[in-house]
Amino acid sequence: MQLSKKLKMRRQIKKECDVDITSLLDILVILLVFLLKSYSASDLRVDLVENLSLPSSITEDLGEMAVIVQINRSQNIWVNDVSIGKLSRNGEIISNLNEKLVEIKQQAQQEFEAKQRSPSSSEPDVLQKAEDKLKRINLIIDEELPYSVMRQVMHTSALAGFPEFKFIVRGLGE
Amino acid sequence: MKIFRRKPKAREKLNLIPILDSVFIFIFFLLMSAQFLQIYEIGSDAPAVKTTESIKNDKPPLNLTLVIERNKLIVKTGIPEKVYREIASLNNNYDHQQLAQTLASLKTAHKDEKSIIFRPDSSVPYKEIVKLMDSVRELKLPQQKPEVLFNQIIFETII
Numbered sequence: 323m324q325l326s327k328k329l330k331m332r333r334q335i336k337k338e339c340d341v342d343i344t345s346l347l348d349i350l351v352i353l354l355v356f357l358l359k360s361y362s363a364s365d366l367r368v369d370l371v372e373n374l375s376l377p378s379s380i381t382e383d384l385g386e387m388a389v390i391v392q393i394n395r396s397q398n399i400w401v402n403d404v405s406i407g408k409l410s411r412n413g414e415i416i417s418n419l420n421e422k423l424v425e426i427k428q429q430a431q432q433e434f435e436a437k438q439r440s441p442s443s444s445e446p447d448v449l450q451k452a453e454d455k456l457k458r459i460n461l462i463i464d465e466e467l468p469y470s471v472m473r474q475v476m477h478t479s480a481l482a483g484f485p486e487f488k489f490i491v492r493g494l495g496e
Numbered sequence: 497m498k499i500f501r502r503k504p505k506a507r508e509k510l511n512l513i514p515i516l517d518s519v520f521i522f523i524f525f526l527l528m529s530a531q532f533l534q535i536y537e538i539g540s541d542a543p544a545v546k547t548t549e550s551i552k553n554d555k556p557p558l559n560l561t562l563v564i565e566r567n568k569l570i571v572k573t574g575i576p577e578k579v580y581r582e583i584a585s586l587n588n589n590y591d592h593q594q595l596a597q598t599l600a601s602l603k604t605a606h607k608d609e610k611s612i613i614f615r616p617d618s619s620v621p622y623k624e625i626v627k628l629m630d631s632v633r634e635l636k637l638p639q640q641k642p643e644v645l646f647n648q649i650i651f652e653t654i655i
Contacts, residue, residue: 343512350519357526368535376535377623380630385537460537465623469564469616472625476542476651485542491626493534 368462368490371400377465379491388458389426389484391419393475395464401426409471416478423459423482430456459484538629540649558609560602560646564590564616564628571598590624592631599645600635612646 366385370376374394392400397409401422410418434452459479463472476487561577563570569583569590580602583594603609612632616625635643 343516347512347516347519350516350523353523354519354526357523357530360530360532361526362529362531362534364531364535366535366537367531368533370533377626379536379538379626380636381536381538381633383537383539385535463622465621465626467622468618469620469622469625470618472622473618473651480542487540487542488537489540489626489629490535490537493536 366460366490368460369403370462371398371403374462374464375466376462376490376492378494380494381491382493385460385488385490386455386458388455388460388488389423390460390462390490391423391475391479392462393464393467393471395466397467397471409474414474414477415481416474419475420478420482423479423484427456427483454486457484457486458488459486460488460490462490538626538633538649540629540651543650543652558602558606559613560599560609560611561613561615561652562595562628562632564614564620564625566617566619569595569628571595571602573602590628592627595628596631596635596645599632600643603643603645610646611648611650613650613652615652 362384364384365387367387368390371392371394373396374392390400390402393409399406399409399416399419401419404422406418406422409416434456437452438449461472461475461479463475479485479487557575558573559575559577561572563572567585567588569585571580571583572578573580581598583591583598585591599612614625614628629649632645632649633647635645637643
């Protein structure tokens with residue numbers, strides 16, 4: 323009886339438990355290779371809206387972040403991922419797009435003027451780059467839309483103060 | 497006689513914790529910067545109206561214009577415009593090769609000219625215009641460096 327008690331009370335020698343992380347490392351290396359392949363040096367991030375397919379192009383010029391206008395096949399318009407309704411034509415000007423772009427332009431202009439007054443960003447190069455960025459607009463248009471829509475979008479954008487058009491396209495490798 | 501027993505060597509285990517740590521951080525950084533849709537841009541500026549003192553040049557401006565109709569392309573040059581070449585479509589597709597060759601010959605004669613004016617028909621689809629923009633910007637020859645043609649594209653009657 324005493325012996326059995328002794329046996330029970332005996333400290334069991336704990337075995338060292340080794341965690342086998344070979345499979346975890348395997349997954350991480352594959353994930354790393356995949357992510358390295360899809361790394362992009364551009365700061366432009368686009369969330370494509372529904373019913374919009376980009377045309378493909380051989381160009382390899384990377385985009386830069388600026389105002390983004392998206393127009394899908396149903397001619398609905400998004401500005402910086404915010405829907406502003408359907409394309410409404412007032413001659414060559416798209417009125418709802420014009421209002422939104424003018425608003426964004428005014429806001430951006432105020433921010434730029436505040437930056438100009440700030441002592442930390444008084445370098446002329448920095449200010450010039452910021453000023454150039456104010457004129458850029460990224461146009462994401464569905465590939466099946468006719469040139470008349472494209473012309474109206476460009477006309478409206480230019481009048482709102484965005485004369486530098488950047489047509490966003492899909493790389494041919496996709 | 498003394499018997500010398502070899503002390504069993506303690507198995508050294510490779511410490512993978514620093515490697516795991518750096519890999520995790522690296523993966524996090526790559527996840528944030530990954531883009532699964534390869535997107536690029538083609539630039540075009542609205543025609544700017546400006547008054548400058550132009551340097552007198554004996555050479556007249558090329559004023560290269562590409563008229564894009566549904567079934568053909570018309571290359572025009574000069575002021576006033578004169579038709580340089582008409583390129584008919586092949587099987588309902590624009591003949592990009594012929595266009596590129598035409599522009600390459602124009603580029604050889606006018607090395608300093610970089611701009612081209614696009615005048616598409618209202619019904620031409622956007623994807624066709626993008627393909628034409630590719631053709632006029634660069635000439636890709638096999639096993640040769642791509643030749644820059646007219647990479648400043650201006651769309652007419654925007655403002």
